[in-house]
Amino acid sequence: MQSFSGKDKTNEAVVETVLLENYDRYYRLAYSYVKNEADAADIVQNGAYKAIRGSVSLRNAEYAGTWIYRIMLNEIFRFCKKKGPQVVSLDEIPVEQGKEDIYEDIDLKEALDSLNAEDKAVIQLRFFEDKPLNEIAEILGENLSTVKSRLYRGLRKLRIQLAVEEL
Amino acid sequence: MSKKGIEGLKREYEEVRMSESQVNALKKTIERAKQDNRNKNRIRLWRMTGTAVAAALLVFIILPNTSANVAYAMAELPFIGNVVKVVTFRDYSYESEQQIAEIDVPKLDVSETDGEYGIATAEAPATLALKDTTDELNAEIEELTEQIIREFEEFVQKESGVKEVMISHETLVTPEPYFTLRLVHYEAAADGAEYVYYYTIDMSTGERVKLADLFNENADYIGIISAEIIRQMRERMATDEKVSYWLDEEMSDWNFKEITDETQFYINENNNIVISFNEGDVAPMYMGVVTFEIPAEILAEIRK
Numbered sequence: 001m002q003s004f005s006g007k008d009k010t011n012e013a014v015v016e017t018v019l020l021e022n023y024d025r026y027y028r029l030a031y032s033y034v035k036n037e038a039d040a041a042d043i044v045q046n047g048a049y050k051a052i053r054g055s056v057s058l059r060n061a062e063y064a065g066t067w068i069y070r071i072m073l074n075e076i077f078r079f080c081k082k083k084g085p086q087v088v089s090l091d092e093i094p095v096e097q098g099k100e101d102i103y104e105d106i107d108l109k110e111a112l113d114s115l116n117a118e119d120k121a122v123i124q125l126r127f128f129e130d131k132p133l134n135e136i137a138e139i140l141g142e143n144l145s146t147v148k149s150r151l152y153r154g155l156r157k158l159r160i161q162l163a164v165e166e167l
Numbered sequence: 168m169s170k171k172g173i174e175g176l177k178r179e180y181e182e183v184r185m186s187e188s189q190v191n192a193l194k195k196t197i198e199r200a201k202q203d204n205r206n207k208n209r210i211r212l213w214r215m216t217g218t219a220v221a222a223a224l225l226v227f228i229i230l231p232n233t234s235a236n237v238a239y240a241m242a243e244l245p246f247i248g249n250v251v252k253v254v255t256f257r258d259y260s261y262e263s264e265q266q267i268a269e270i271d272v273p274k275l276d277v278s279e280t281d282g283e284y285g286i287a288t289a290e291a292p293a294t295l296a297l298k299d300t301t302d303e304l305n306a307e308i309e310e311l312t313e314q315i316i317r318e319f320e321e322f323v324q325k326e327s328g329v330k331e332v333m334i335s336h337e338t339l340v341t342p343e344p345y346f347t348l349r350l351v352h353y354e355a356a357a358d359g360a361e362y363v364y365y366y367t368i369d370m371s372t373g374e375r376v377k378l379a380d381l382f383n384e385n386a387d388y389i390g391i392i393s394a395e396i397i398r399q400m401r402e403r404m405a406t407d408e409k410v411s412y413w414l415d416e417e418m419s420d421w422n423f424k425e426i427t428d429e430t431q432f433y434i435n436e437n438n439n440i441v442i443s444f445n446e447g448d449v450a451p452m453y454m455g456v457v458t459f460e461i462p463a464e465i466l467a468e469i470r471k
Contacts, residue, residue, distance in 0.1 A: 012204060016197055023193055028183045045196045049451065052200030054421060082408070108172045110180075127173050128180045166465040 011055040014064045019048050022065070025129065026072040027138060033076050033117065041078055045070040069125075069139045077117055111158045119154040122147055202356075249302065251346050252276045252369065253338055256309070259316055265329045272312045273336040273348060275301040275366075292437050297373030303374065304366045308350060311364070313350060325459040325469040331355040342438045349433070362445045363456050365433040378432055381440065386469035393425035396442060396459045400449075412450045412457075423449040439463055 023044055030040035051068050058067060112120060118140060125131040125139065137147040185193070214369040256274035261267065277298050312334055319332045332354050339347040345367055352362040367376040374380070382388040400423070413421045431443040443458045444450070450457055463470075 001405060012201060016201070019197060020194075023190065024184050027181055027185045027189075031183050032180065037186070037189075041192065041333055044185070044189075048193055049196050049200045052197055053451070054416065055201060056204070056420075108176055113177070124180070128177045160420065 006150050011061055011064070012052060014061040015051050015055040015058070015068065016031050018064045018068055019051060022068070023048075026069075028128075029121075029124065030079075031073065032120075033080055039079065040129050043075045044072065047075045050075075063138075066135055066138050070141065073121060073139060080117060108158065115157060118142075119150045119157075121149040123154045123158075126151060150167075198360070198451075203447060244303040250277070251297070251370070253336065253348060256305070257312075261319070261323070263323070265327065266319075266323055268316070268332045270312060270316055270319075270332065271336065273308060274305050275348065275368075277301050282427065293371065293373040295373070297368065297370070300368055300375045301374055304348075304368075308366070311352075315354075329356060339365075339433060341367070341434050342436065344369055345376065345434050346370050347433045357412075360446050360452065361456050363443055365431050365443065367433060369421065375462075376434075377397045378426075378428055378430065378440075381434075381471060382466075382469045383471060388466070388469055389425055389427070391465060391469065392440070392442065393463055395465055396426065396453065396463055397423065399459050411454065435460065437463075441465065 026044045026047060027040050030043040032035065034040050034043065047068070051071050054071075055064075058064060102135045112123065115123065121140065122136055125136045126133065131139070133147055133151070134144055140147060142150075177372070253273050254276050255271055255370065257270070257272040259268060259270040259272070263340050277294070306456055308442065315332060315334065319330065322328075322330055332352075334352050336348055336350045339349055340420065341347045347365055348368040350364040352364070354360050354362075368374070369376050369380070378388065397414065398406070400414055403410045403412075404412065416422050426442060431445070433441050435441050440461045441458050443456060446455055
């Protein structure tokens with residue numbers, strides 16, 4: 001009994017620490033899908049609640065970081081399924097003044113948003129969060145080769161769509 | 168895609184941050200989850216220490232009831248001459264500035280009457296069985312409530328925080344021949360939590376009613392009822408965003424898979440079986456006690 005409750009406390013504390021150190025990362029990821037601050041914050045809160053509540057079942061505290069990402073991503077995917085595809089009107093896309101290459105960013109951003117949810121997650125975790133592919137595979141609960149093919153397909157689509165825009 | 172493009176996108180991505188109020192809300196949620204963890208642990212502890220507590224209770228029981236002021240109250244349910252009366256076994260109350268306990272411990276009392284039936288029932292098999300059953304239930308109720316009282320007293324001695332504990336009971340309106348006592352345990356510290364327990368007796372036999380007793384032998388009532396509960400969970404989650412059950416969670420240990428013979432239930436006035444889960448059993452604590460009424464038609468072939 002003693003040792004069990006001891007383990008739960010430690011896991012809970014580890015999970016809490018990871019949450020408090022990384023909430024902006026989860027929030028960004030959520031925001032990149034839902035495009036709405038309140039919804040993104042809700043997702044992070046729900047994920048955090050589940051992570052703390054489930055910390056008892058986490059067998060190895062070392063995986064807390066990966067595991068929490070997985071919970072958050074599942075929350076995001078679930079939210080997206082419920083809401084259906086997000087439609088962002090052109091007026092809502094902030095158009096910054098100035099340099100030309102900003103336009104390229106917007107094209108790229110639109111291309112990224114047009115990817116399916118999992119492919120987009122792979123691209124973002126790889127390039128924005130610098131996560132190694134094997135960790136991304138664990139976060140998504142998929143095997144490495146699936147993640148690799150998502151990455152290549154994602155990159156290909158980004159390039160192809162950009163090429164079409166450039167015509 | 169140029170390298171420069173993705174770098175720019177990354178910079179834009181990193182500009183997104185939670186606001187201060189969002190961070191505060193998040194921290195509150197984390198605290199709430201931790202509190203819920205502790206409540207859940209406490210419940211598990213009760214279940215495990217149950218038998219150890221029973222021995223200590225023997226001494227305890229005699230003390231409060233030697234006085235004659237046992238209050239006869241609440242419902243009386245006559246059936247083939249037997250009556251189960253719910254009396255107050257122990258009335259425990261405590262009040263300080265921060266801590267309140269209102270604990271009304273019920274006791275089931277059998278009084279066999281030969282009243283309108285004109286038959287002596289004292290020695291009838293159903294009466295004897297009923298006495299055994301009420302003894303068993305009384306012991307269970309005492310065990311549960313004394314444990315709660317003891318924890319409250321320990322809390323009062325050791326800590327100075329806010330705490331409120333209430334235990335109340337009522338007799339449900341049930342179809343014949345059933346008698347059901349509902350015991351409600353409400354506990355509030357930082358968060359409120361409610362736990363409900365049902366005790367049902369078949370008055371025609373005097374036996375306690377377990378879920379299995381309601382079905383034909385070898386019927387897969389657990390599978391059928393569990394599938395129906397999962398169906399209702401999904402339906403409720405689909406129609407109301409605020410509703411959430413542990414069903415498709417990452418930590419699969421928590422997911423609801425099936426009921427057990429220990430799952431709480433009662434039979435409502437429409438003669439339908441209602442399954443009741445306590446806070447945190449199948450859903451986040453904020454969902455409270457959740458119940459599922461199982462429609463008669465899906466049990467029609469297996470219900471006795």
